[in-house]
Amino acid sequence: MNRKLQIAIIGGDARYLELIKKLAGHPYYQIKLIGYDQLDPGFFSVSHTDLTQITPETLDAVILPITGINDKGEINPVFSSQCISFPEDWFARLNQQALVFTGITTTYLDEAVKENQIKLYPLMERDDVAIYNAIPTAEGTILLAIQHMKITLHEANVIILGLGRVGLTVADKFAKLGANVWVGVRSPSDIARANALGFGGFHLDGLTAYTEKCDLLINTIPARIVDKLVLNTLKTDALLIDLASKPGGINFDYARDRGLNTIHALGLPARVAPKTAGEILAKVIDQLITDHQ
Ligand code: NAP
Numbered sequence: 001m002n003r004k005l006q007i008a009i010i011g012g013d014a015r016y017l018e019l020i021k022k023l024a025g026h027p028y029y030q031i032k033l034i035g036y037d038q039l040d041p042g043f044f045s046v047s048h049t050d051l052t053q054i055t056p057e058t059l060d061a062v063i064l065p066i067t068g069i070n071d072k073g074e075i076n077p078v079f080s081s082q083c084i085s086f087p088e089d090w091f092a093r094l095n096q097q098a099l100v101f102t103g104i105t106t107t108y109l110d111e112a113v114k115e116n117q118i119k120l121y122p123l124m125e126r127d128d129v130a131i132y133n134a135i136p137t138a139e140g141t142i143l144l145a146i147q148h149m150k151i152t153l154h155e156a157n158v159i160i161l162g163l164g165r166v167g168l169t170v171a172d173k174f175a176k177l178g179a180n181v182w183v184g185v186r187s188p189s190d191i192a193r194a195n196a197l198g199f200g201g202f203h204l205d206g207l208t209a210y211t212e213k214c215d216l217l218i219n220t221i222p223a224r225i226v227d228k229l230v231l232n233t234l235k236t237d238a239l240l241i242d243l244a245s246k247p248g249g250i251n252f253d254y255a256r257d258r259g260l261n262t263i264h265a266l267g268l269p270a271r272v273a274p275k276t277a278g279e280i281l282a283k284v285i286d287q288l289i290t291d292h293q
Helices: 015-024 107-116 127-148 165-176 188-196 228-233 252-257 268-272 274-292
Strands: 005-010 029-034 047-049 061-063 099-102 119-122 157-161 180-185 200-203 216-219 239-242 261-264
Touching: 005 015, 015 029, 015 274, 061 274, 099 274, 107 119, 127 165, 127 239, 127 261, 127 268, 127 274, 157 165, 165 180, 180 188, 188 200, 228 252, 252 261, 268 274
Parallel strands: 005 029, 005 061, 029 047, 061 099, 099 119, 157 180, 157 216, 180 200, 216 239, 239 261
Antiparallel strands: none
16 A cells, blocks of 8 residues: 555544554554544544545545434534534535444435445445454443342343344353243244254243243343233233343333333443443444455
């Protein structure tokens, strides 16, 4: 590589501190930070600037926050009190080869992709990121379970709903701690997979047959599965942890009315392991930039 790649990191949360550290250590990356004015300028040996000082045409990559850009074309950065507002032509001015990273895409970014054919990478939609992120998610779930249960996880009866990227890792970690793990899924192949991995696999239609003895129910399914019928069968001291993104899969109002201890635990990787979560993002972004060269 005969020149340094110009990378703008615009906004971001605690995860981005590790991400910046990792990318700033790369010999061929020149990092420009926007939206970090509350950090000591010496915190990273990279230049702090603002959006008006950046020429989009010169950028090779743009790293946006996990939440992307809102419908007004703005970012409200965690490490600055100044809202970052994108001029209408900003994405049109980007080099067509430039890579744009975000956590999730938004209507604003979808429009920008449509109008300007930019190369957008919504990182949270990628399998590799989701699989890596499942580890801090599972560890955060263990932390909550230990904090909120009055019994050990060893020999606790744990139901996990869903055997996707999060469900699989959560089931594995709880089983390794000695819990009796049952996994509720909707497909015969997932029932087989759960059983092959040593968990008790069952179809979601039969969920209430398992809930009576349940000490901890962990939902990872982004659909309303834990309804009144299911909640009525749970012990009053059972703990429910919903990991699925909003609105989650539990009827929270009814669970509260029944006095059940229910936690909607969102954003665990950022909360329990921002450094690891940042490393995961840095690894994937670095790989994608390298692949693109
Ligand atoms: P995933 O890999 O897509 O897995 C989703 C699971 O839910 C699969 O087992 C899927 O079954 C099942 N499912 C989806 N819709 C269903 C329905 N209507 N009925 C029954 N089963 C259904 O997703 P993931 O990566 O594991 O993420 C799961 C959730 O956790 C998402 O909402 C994600 O945003 C969230 N998440 C939360 C955190 C946190 O910190 N709380 C961290 C990461 C992710 P099929 O395979 O049969 O479709």
